[in-house]
Amino acid sequence: MYKNLKNAYFIQEVSALVRSILKKYNIKGGTFDQHFLIDTGYLDRIVAAAELTAQDTVLEIGAGIGNLTERLARSAKKVIAVELDPPLISVLHDRFDAVENIEIIEGDALKVDFPEFDKVVSNLPYSISSEITFKLLRYKFELGILMYQYEFAARMVSPPGCKDYSRLTVDTYYFADASILMKVPKGVFQPAPEVDSAVVKLIPRPAPFEVRDEAFFLEFVTAVFSQRRKKLRNSILNTNYKLKIPDVKEVVNQLPEDFMNKRAENLTPEELASVANMIYDLKSR
Ligand code: SAM
Numbered sequence: 001m002y003k004n005l006k007n008a009y010f011i012q013e014v015s016a017l018v019r020s021i022l023k024k025y026n027i028k029g030g031t032f033d034q035h036f037l038i039d040t041g042y043l044d045r046i047v048a049a050a051e052l053t054a055q056d057t058v059l060e061i062g063a064g065i066g067n068l069t070e071r072l073a074r075s076a077k078k079v080i081a082v083e084l085d086p087p088l089i090s091v092l093h094d095r096f097d098a099v100e101n102i103e104i105i106e107g108d109a110l111k112v113d114f115p116e117f118d119k120v121v122s123n124l125p126y127s128i129s130s131e132i133t134f135k136l137l138r139y140k141f142e143l144g145i146l147m148y149q150y151e152f153a154a155r156m157v158s159p160p161g162c163k164d165y166s167r168l169t170v171d172t173y174y175f176a177d178a179s180i181l182m183k184v185p186k187g188v189f190q191p192a193p194e195v196d197s198a199v200v201k202l203i204p205r206p207a208p209f210e211v212r213d214e215a216f217f218l219e220f221v222t223a224v225f226s227q228r229r230k231k232l233r234n235s236i237l238n239t240n241y242k243l244k245i246p247d248v249k250e251v252v253n254q255l256p257e258d259f260m261n262k263r264a265e266n267l268t269p270e271e272l273a274s275v276a277n278m279i280y281d282l283k284s285r
Pocket residue numbers: 031032033034035036037038061062063064065066067068082083084085088107108109110123124125126128
């Protein structure tokens with residue numbers, strides 16, 4: 001009872017269209033991270049956050065039954081809608097084949113190549129959050145408005161020293177400015193997921209610090225956060241089977257003591273980059 005009341009409070013206006021499509025095609029959701037956003041207020045706020053112009057080509061990952069797609073297409077030059085699940089692809093074709101500015105790409109967003117786009121706006125399939133985000137960040141685009149599980153979003157934007165500060169935070173900060181725009185309660189989806197969500201604004205930019213070798217930096221971050229409670233000296237020594245630093249003990253002895261005595265979780269991305277750079281230079285000698 002309480003749960004229903006709570007959900008009723010949050011939902012501003014359930015989209016009658018979304019409901020009728022789910023019913024007409026007998027779509028229950030649940031598989032492939034299918035949680036359809038049924039609240040028009042949140043749909044509108046996501047579209048508004050994208051600040052679309054008539055020049056924008058928008059990529060949408062996991063278009064589902066097209067509830068967000070339709071709204072994006074009203075303001076953008078073009079929407080490229082990627083969807084994996086055949087029954088939902090049929091709905092998208094039924095709804096949008098006659099709409100000139102919507103292109104449907106059938107397939108796994110992790111596998112298909114994306115055409116050029118200016119913005120990416122998506123209620124993402126949560127199980128591929130990390131992989132799809134870092135795939136997207138290899139493309140050139142202006143702005144991302146992306147929905148994630150709340151806990152994932154919190155890890156993307158955490159300050160150093162907090163429990164959510166992680167490899168994901170440092171990798172995200174390396175590629176982009178990220179901020180949480182809004183928390184989204186589970187009750188505005190059908191079927192409701194088990195946890196709340198959040199919409200993140202992602203602005204890709206060059207890293208605000210120098211990295212001598214990107215692949216080594218990203219590997220270093222992965223390695224030291226896999227031992228986040230250990231002092232950096234020990235996490236480097238313990239993960240050297242991955243990092244493959246020749247004469248690792250000697251190298252570690254040449255690195256600044258104050259960094260070596262701290263844990264990865266207490267070092268800023270800039271500090272982690274400077275340690276990775278020093279190691280890279282020492283191992284390249
Ligand atoms: N856009 C709709 C909305 O906002 O209500 C649906 C979002 S739902 C959270 C995620 C969608 O991603 C589902 O339609 C699901 O079928 C699709 N999906 C899941 N994995 C995918 C993948 N690897 N590639 C493309 N689409 C995927």
